[in-house]
Amino acid sequence: MGTLLVSEKTVVVPGQELATGMDYLPGFGAYRDGEHIVASQLGLLSVEGRAIKIIPLSGKYIPKNDDTVIAQVVDITLHGWRLEINSAYSAMLTLKDATSDFIARDADLTAYFNFGDWIVAGVANVTTQKLIDLTMKGPGLRKLGEGMIVRVGPSKIPRIIGKGGSMVSMIKEYTGCRIIVGQNGVLWIQGSPEGEMLAAKTIKEIEQHAHRSGLTERIKEFLGQFPKPEAVPLPPEEERPHRERRPFDPNRRPMRRSGGFR
Amino acid sequence: MKRIDGRKPDEMREMSAKAGIIPRADGSGYFQIGNTIAYAAVYGPRNLYPRFLQDPQKGILRVNYNMMPFSSKGERVRPGGNRRSKELGLVIEKSLLPVVNLYEFPNAVVDVFVELPQTDAGTRCAGICAAAIALADAGIPMRDLVAAVSAGKAGDTVILDLNYEEDSAEEGADIPVAMTGRSKEITLLQMDGRMTAEDLRKAVQLCRKGISQIIAVQQKALQEKYAP
Numbered sequence: 001m002g003t004l005l006v007s008e009k010t011v012v013v014p015g016q017e018l019a020t021g022m023d024y025l026p027g028f029g030a031y032r033d034g035e036h037i038v039a040s041q042l043g044l045l046s047v048e049g050r051a052i053k054i055i056p057l058s059g060k061y062i063p064k065n066d067d068t069v070i071a072q073v074v075d076i077t078l079h080g081w082r083l084e085i086n087s088a089y090s091a092m093l094t095l096k097d098a099t100s101d102f103i104a105r106d107a108d109l110t111a112y113f114n115f116g117d118w119i120v121a122g123v124a125n126v127t128t129q130k131l132i133d134l135t136m137k138g139p140g141l142r143k144l145g146e147g148m149i150v151r152v153g154p155s156k157i158p159r160i161i162g163k164g165g166s167m168v169s170m171i172k173e174y175t176g177c178r179i180i181v182g183q184n185g186v187l188w189i190q191g192s193p194e195g196e197m198l199a200a201k202t203i204k205e206i207e208q209h210a211h212r213s214g215l216t217e218r219i220k221e222f223l224g225q226f227p228k229p230e231a232v233p234l235p236p237e238e239e240r241p242h243r244e245r246r247p248f249d250p251n252r253r254p255m256r257r258s259g260g261f262r
Numbered sequence: 263m264k265r266i267d268g269r270k271p272d273e274m275r276e277m278s279a280k281a282g283i284i285p286r287a288d289g290s291g292y293f294q295i296g297n298t299i300a301y302a303a304v305y306g307p308r309n310l311y312p313r314f315l316q317d318p319q320k321g322i323l324r325v326n327y328n329m330m331p332f333s334s335k336g337e338r339v340r341p342g343g344n345r346r347s348k349e350l351g352l353v354i355e356k357s358l359l360p361v362v363n364l365y366e367f368p369n370a371v372v373d374v375f376v377e378l379p380q381t382d383a384g385t386r387c388a389g390i391c392a393a394a395i396a397l398a399d400a401g402i403p404m405r406d407l408v409a410a411v412s413a414g415k416a417g418d419t420v421i422l423d424l425n426y427e428e429d430s431a432e433e434g435a436d437i438p439v440a441m442t443g444r445s446k447e448i449t450l451l452q453m454d455g456r457m458t459a460e461d462l463r464k465a466v467q468l469c470r471k472g473i474s475q476i477i478a479v480q481q482k483a484l485q486e487k488y489a490p
Binding site: 013029056060088089130 | 306
């Protein structure tokens with residue numbers, strides 16, 4: 001018969017024995033050593049049925065498939081864009097994954113995403129060598145316009161989002177800001193200057209108290225200390241990369257076929 | 263028998279530890295034992311350049327050891343690296359390597375900076391203890407914690423946790439030992455001086471006891487950071 005040696009939701013330390021017996025299974029941040037399940041990460045203990053896992057309290061972003069991240073363009077290559085995603089590895093956004101537009105061979109890629117631009121992208125694929133492919137195909141994935149970038153520890157993101165997005169929608173509602181949360185610990189805020197400042201301050205407050213319970217109440221109180229910022233009309237959400245379209249010319253030269261000698 | 267500072271042979275100096283004290287680092291630790299103080303800051307996993315240092319199979323652990331100019335008892339320590347600091351950085355790295363799982367960060371590096379603002383012997387041991395706290399605080403996957411303490415000899419007695427006077431005595435020996443917290447596997451064993459095989463065994467046993475106490479201090483430091 002297995003026994004749990006530490007109670008749930010307590011902070012555990014690497015090398016700490018969590019449970020004995022073969023009834024329990026090691027999940028994320030834990031491993032089995034003979035009779036014992038041992039922690040291999042600093043974090044909060046969580047038990048789901050037979051599985052024992054650890055919710056990390058710190059650590060850098062480790063990319064996973066289907067994550068939504070906020071990334072910055074750092075390089076433009078022949079095949080697409082290289083982006084910084086606040087992790088040990090940079091990510092690649094290929095032309096094919098970036099847009100469904102036709103892009104000519106000699107097109108200027110900065111017309112789509114320029115150096116320093118921020119974009120919300122999805123993680124399409126991560127290899128064992130941590131080569132990361134991003135994609136812009138998906139709802140809400142786009143280039144980001146004017147706004148504010150805030151960085152927090154990636155392990156704090158679930159608390160900032162809250163159950164079913166309750167926490168982030170509360171901040172959005174109170175500050176009148178548009179907020180996009182990237183799984184990589186980067187957040188984008190757009191709104192009035194006062195609204196943006198308050199939203200950023202609130203997010204920092206959440207980060208500081210992320211390991212405590214009753215967080216939503218605490219943040220509600222925190223927001224209440226400040227006057228509600230005046231709502232301002234926000235610019236249109238969709239900032240699609242665009243290219244100049246040539247007007248249709250009925251007498252234009254037929255399109256060249258690919259293949260063969262030209 | 264009483265020692266120079268009034269301790270019993272198997273008694274360690276007063277200890278204290280803290281986690282997460284350097285805000286800009288990804289993880290940090292503080293470890294103090296007697297008059298020896300060590301800070302450790304962990305950065306990474308992050309990009310590793312020059313590229314020929316990269317390992318496509320696993321990440322790299324890199325430890326930098328530094329004694330601050332005003333840290334020593336006698337003369338000012340000349341700033342910048344020297345032969346000794348390079349060796350100790352390597353020694354600390356090797357004693358931490360068996361517990362960290364670097365296979366999750368191919369081509370990347372985890373940097374550890376050990377800084378000593380005040381020293382009174384046992385700096386590599388204090389450095390290892392602080393670095394283990396810092397690595398755990400940085401969320402690096404670790405099989406176990408590591409702690410270290412030194413043992414030696416004064417007259418005919420084997421003693422634990424030498425201070426500077428005991429360490430620099432003409433006769434005797436200095437044996438730093440690092441062990442993992444749970445399984446008590448030895449990850450570092452060095453010896454400076456002479457000792458009989460019998461005394462060495464006794465010294466390692468003493469260190470084993472001391473390390474259990476240090477591990478408890480380290481655990482408490484890490485848990486306290488997130489205390490409600």
